[in-house]
Amino acid sequence: MGEVIVITSGKGGVGKTTTTANIGTGLAALGYKVVLIDTDIGLRNLDVVMGLENRIVYDLVDVTQGHCRLKQALIKDKRFDGLFLLPAAQTKDKTAVNAEDMKKLCSELEKEFDYILIDCPAGIEQGFKNAIAGAQKAIIVTTPEVSAVRDADRIIGLLEANNLKSPRLIINRIRPDMVKRGDMMNIDDMLDILAIDLMGVVPDDEYIVVSTNKGEPAVLDMNSRAGQAYRNIARRITGEEVPLINLEYEDGLLNKLKRLLGLKG
Amino acid sequence: MEPVTLKGNREGVVVQLNCNLEFEELCKKIEAKLTEANSFLGNKTEVIINSGLVELDAGQAQRLKELFTSRGLGIKKIVSQLEKQDNGLAEKIISKAAEDETQLLSQGPTLIVRKSLRSGQRIFHEGTVIVLGDVNPGAEVIASGHIFVIGNLRGIAHAGAQGDTNAIVFASRLQPTQLRIANFITRAPDEEVLVPSEPEIARIKNNMVVIEKYLQK
Numbered sequence: 001m002g003e004v005i006v007i008t009s010g011k012g013g014v015g016k017t018t019t020t021a022n023i024g025t026g027l028a029a030l031g032y033k034v035v036l037i038d039t040d041i042g043l044r045n046l047d048v049v050m051g052l053e054n055r056i057v058y059d060l061v062d063v064t065q066g067h068c069r070l071k072q073a074l075i076k077d078k079r080f081d082g083l084f085l086l087p088a089a090q091t092k093d094k095t096a097v098n099a100e101d102m103k104k105l106c107s108e109l110e111k112e113f114d115y116i117l118i119d120c121p122a123g124i125e126q127g128f129k130n131a132i133a134g135a136q137k138a139i140i141v142t143t144p145e146v147s148a149v150r151d152a153d154r155i156i157g158l159l160e161a162n163n164l165k166s167p168r169l170i171i172n173r174i175r176p177d178m179v180k181r182g183d184m185m186n187i188d189d190m191l192d193i194l195a196i197d198l199m200g201v202v203p204d205d206e207y208i209v210v211s212t213n214k215g216e217p218a219v220l221d222m223n224s225r226a227g228q229a230y231r232n233i234a235r236r237i238t239g240e241e242v243p244l245i246n247l248e249y250e251d252g253l254l255n256k257l258k259r260l261l262g263l264k265g
Numbered sequence: 266m267e268p269v270t271l272k273g274n275r276e277g278v279v280v281q282l283n284c285n286l287e288f289e290e291l292c293k294k295i296e297a298k299l300t301e302a303n304s305f306l307g308n309k310t311e312v313i314i315n316s317g318l319v320e321l322d323a324g325q326a327q328r329l330k331e332l333f334t335s336r337g338l339g340i341k342k343i344v345s346q347l348e349k350q351d352n353g354l355a356e357k358i359i360s361k362a363a364e365d366e367t368q369l370l371s372q373g374p375t376l377i378v379r380k381s382l383r384s385g386q387r388i389f390h391e392g393t394v395i396v397l398g399d400v401n402p403g404a405e406v407i408a409s410g411h412i413f414v415i416g417n418l419r420g421i422a423h424a425g426a427q428g429d430t431n432a433i434v435f436a437s438r439l440q441p442t443q444l445r446i447a448n449f450i451t452r453a454p455d456e457e458v459l460v461p462s463e464p465e466i467a468r469i470k471n472n473m474v475v476i477e478k479y480l481q482k
Contacts, residue, residue, distance in 0.1 A: 150384050153401050157383030193401055193419070195381060 002033075002110040005117050005237070006135035006164075010151030012122030014143045015172040018208060018218075020119040021049045022227070023139075025217040026234030028083035032114040035074065035084040037105075039131040040121040041096055044088035050077065051215020052085055061089035064101035070108060079220070084113075094126040099133035106134025115237070124158060132159065138167035139199060144174050144185040153194055168199040170233065175204045176247040200233035202226050203247055268294040271302055277341060278312045288325055292332060299336050311341040317374075320345050373410050382406065382420065391427075402442055411435070421445070430469045439465040439476065449474050 007020045017040075024036045038046035041061065047053045058073035063086070070086075077083035089096060109116045120131035132138065138159050142152040152169070159167050171187060178184035191198060205226035211218040218227040219234070225245075232242045268291060270281040282291060299306065306312070314321075314329060321329070326343055333340050373392030381396075384403025388394060393410035396418075404420035406412050409427040411434070418436035423445035425432025430447040440460060443452045444467055451467075451474045464479035 150403055154384040154403060157386050160383075192417075193399075195399070 002113045002116055003137060004106045004110060004135045005115065005137045005139055006120050006132050007117060007139045007141060008120035008128065008131065008155055008159075009141040009148070010122065010124065010155040011142075011148045014141050014148050015202070015208075016122075016141050017045045017049055017119050018212060019139070019141050019170060019172065019202075019230070020046060020117050022217045022219040022230035023234050023237065024083060024115070024117045025050075025077075025080070026219040026231050027115050027117075027237065028077065028080035029220070029231075030234060030238065031082065032238070033082040033112070034115045034117065035086060035109055035113045037086045037109075037116065037118045038088040039097070039102070039118055039127060041088045041127065042090065042093045043121065044090050046119050047075075047085060047087045048215060049212050050085055050217070052077065052087075053215075056087050059087045059089040060105075061092050061096045064097050064105065070105070094121070094130065097130050099129055102130050102133040104134075124154070128158075132162055132164060135164060138164045139170055140167050140194075140196070141170045141172050142190065142194075143172050144179070144190065146185070149185065149190055149193060156194060156196060166196065168197045169194060170199050171201045173204040174201055174247065179247075198244075199236055200229055201244060201247065202229040202233075269298040271298065271305065276313055278306065278310055279315050280312050281315045282317055288328075292328065295329075295332060299333075299338070306338060308337050309339065311339040313341050314343045316343060316345045375410075376408075381416065384420075389426075400436075400441075408432070414439075433466055433468040435464065435466045435479065437464045439467065444474060446474055 007016050007023070009016050020036055024034050028034045036046060036050070037060065038044050039060065040046070047056055052075050055075045058068040060073070062068045063070050063073045074084040074086055077085065106116060118131050118135060121127035140152050140155060142148045156167055169191070171190060174187070175184055179186045187198070187201060203225045205218070205224055207221065207224045208218050208226050211221065211224070217230075218224045219230040221227045228245055232245060235242050268283045268286055272279045272281060280295070282295070286294070312333065321343060329343070330340055375393045375395060376388070376390040378388060378394065378396045378398070381398035382388065382400045382404035384401055387405040387407070388396075389407045391409045393413070394406055394408040395413045395415065396406060397415050399416040400406055400414050400418045400420040400422065402419045405423070406414070406420070407423040407426045409425065409429065411432050412422045412424045414422070414434075414436040416436070417438040418434070418441050420441065421443045422434045422436075422441055424434045425447040426445075428447050432446055434444060434446065438461055440453065440458070443450065445451070446467065446469050449469060465476050466479050467474055467476045469475075
């Protein structure tokens with residue numbers, strides 16, 4: 001039986017879609033069978049980030065309305081055999097699908113896949129309700145901004161009210177240099193308010209923009225710091241214990257020596 | 266207080282009873298109310314009965330059940346507010362918080378919330394509220410009596426919401442977005458404030474909301 005995980009945030013633009021694409025690809029790279037579902041009907045993006053836009057024939061709404069079989073709508077990834085995408089419809093809106101449809105869909109996919117990742121739209125309306133309907137677990141994505149953390153808090157409350165207990169947190173786009181200067185919320189500040197388990201911290205990385213535009217998830221780039229963070233998160237999802245990466249930027253030989261001698265944390 | 270009030274909450278329709286009345290008298294009032302609210306209740310609705318500060322005995326519960334079934338309604342459960350009170354713990358805290366102000370003891374039934382309140386969550390209660398957890402920014406606690414937060418109060422707290430200027434707000438870490446007592450509204454200063462390191466109490470003194478350290482040295 002597979003695990004259905006919804007990736008949500010409340011606020012838009014914090015990196016839900018990027019996170020879904022990267023974790024999904026990361027899990028597929030580890031050899032798991034994974035399907036990504038884009039529930040952002042009307043504003044679909046996940047297909048673009050995955051570089052699969054030109055392969056879409058059928059979509060989520062076609063499946064739930066019975067215009068095609070589920071198998072026909074699943075798009076196989078170009079890099080991994082075990083990775084599939086169920087794209088959102090672009091010409092409909094969120095009301096084209098309801099919570100019951102999603103539950104049915106998820107329980108069907110569960111039989112065949114190890115991980116079902118649901119990319120949730122921003123907001124707390126119908127699209128959000130659809131996205132969480134079939135999920136067993138939730139991952140909250142937030143950025144180190146007060147507004148994003150506020151929305152994340154609201155989402156956690158709503159998830160709890162819908163019996164999705166103990167969601168886990170991904171802090172995205174953190175800039176260690178700014179945190180160090182005290183110009184950005186630090187990890188502890190956020191955990192203090194949200195009080196949920198931390199699943200990973202993804203540093204801000206210019207390469208994400210490049211990879212998103214090219215449709216090649218950063219998780220596959222061994223030189224990308226964000227990619228490294230996503231690889232670790234994928235491994236944590238499978239239950240492996242992986243320590244958080246050191247966010248400090250590369251800093252000279254002297255500091256490395258000091259660290260070796262135990263003079264610097 | 267009305268003998269019978271109907272309220273909707275997340276669990277369903279709650280029938281709030283004032284059991285200080287004679288039971289037979291109360292039954293008549295219920296019948297009258299049910300006739301009046303027929304369209305609101307609909308058919309086959311399962312209601313929750315809240316017997317206030319009185320526990321109903323088995324006979325009375327049975328009688329109520331018959332009364333509701335004869336109207337095509339069901340009873341989901343019968344609760345009393347006694348269950349929400351924690352064996353006088355609340356009163357102990359209050360008496361400690363305001364030793365010489367004994368009138369503070371009579372602030373209605375106490376609601377104990379055993380979880381953190383997150384943004385968008387709102388608690389309204391006629392009486393005193395004790396939150397065993399944090400009140401996050403964007404969350405609201407509104408009480409006609411006192412408010413005690415055994416945790417961080419970062420959201421909005423409104424004590425004495427029905428005009429009781431004796432009401433107080435206590436928090437282990439008092440750093441609210443906004444603090445209201447009766448019809449006084451205060452907010453945190455705009456400049457950066459230090460995080461309080463010990464429990465504090467807000468109350469009205471000389472027509473001003475003042476914040477004092479809870480532990481007197």
